[in-house]
Amino acid sequence: MDDEATPTIADIHEQQDFARAIPVAILAAVAGAILWAAFGYFSGMSLGLVAILIGALVGYAVRRVGRGVDRKFGYLGGAASALGWALGTWMCDLALLAKAAGRPVLEVLGNVGFIDSIAFAFRAADAMDLLFLAIAVYEGYRFSLRYRKAG
Numbered sequence: 001m002d003d004e005a006t007p008t009i010a011d012i013h014e015q016q017d018f019a020r021a022i023p024v025a026i027l028a029a030v031a032g033a034i035l036w037a038a039f040g041y042f043s044g045m046s047l048g049l050v051a052i053l054i055g056a057l058v059g060y061a062v063r064r065v066g067r068g069v070d071r072k073f074g075y076l077g078g079a080a081s082a083l084g085w086a087l088g089t090w091m092c093d094l095a096l097l098a099k100a101a102g103r104p105v106l107e108v109l110g111n112v113g114f115i116d117s118i119a120f121a122f123r124a125a126d127a128m129d130l131l132f133l134a135i136a137v138y139e140g141y142r143f144s145l146r147y148r149k150a151g
Contacts (some may be wrong), residue, residue, distance in 0.1 A: 012069055012146075018076070021066030021144075025076050027062035029054065029084030037091035041080045041099055047091045048132035054084040055136030061145025067146055074141040081140025093121040 007015075032054035040046045055077075062068070062077040094117055109117055125147040 001149055012142045016068045016073070018068065018070075018072060019068055019069065021073060021076055024061045024065040024138055025058055025080035025144075026083070028058045029080045030087065031098060032084045033059045033088035033091050036088035037106060040092035041095035041105075044096070044099065044111045046089075046096060048129055049131040050092075051085045051088060051129075051132040052139060053135040055081040055139030059140045062140075062144035063146050066144070068144065069146050072144075073144045073146075075143025077140035077142075079140075081136045082142075085136050089125060089129065090118055090121040092122055093117075141144065 031137040032050075058081045059077045062073055062080070066073050066076075068074075072105060082132075094109060095105055096111075097112070097117075097120075098105040101108055111118065112120070
């Protein structure tokens with residue numbers, strides 16, 4: 001086995017970049033939420049499975065940019081996935097409300113108000129939404145970590 005080609009644990013830890021992973025995690029969460037809202041608007045339904053895709057998207061982005069093996073990368077992926085779920089839930093519900101009213105999204109947001117629209121979105125959440133949140137957070141955590149196979 002060629003020792004020069006095999007990175008050491010110190011090499012792997014040195015390659016980690018938590019500072020770059022933070023904004024990427026947030027951007028992936030926001031992008032996923034926007035895609036969820038667009039899907040909801042055009043399909044006319046809020047599909048909770050999209051939350052799982054947000055978790056995978058965030059986790060993959062954190063792993064790709066952060067190259068982390070420490071648990072903090074997993075925590076970042078899980079937290080950003082929860083942010084994406086919350087933002088996506090709110091934006092999708094707002095988009096569906098706007099579509100039902102036949103009005104632009106920003107007009108509906110202006111009429112309903114920011115705080116009331118958030119309250120509306122979370123009052124509409126049910127146990128299934130929380131299940132999708134849990135799966136998204138798990139995927140965000142799991143996919144954020146870079147594991148090296150032994151042997």
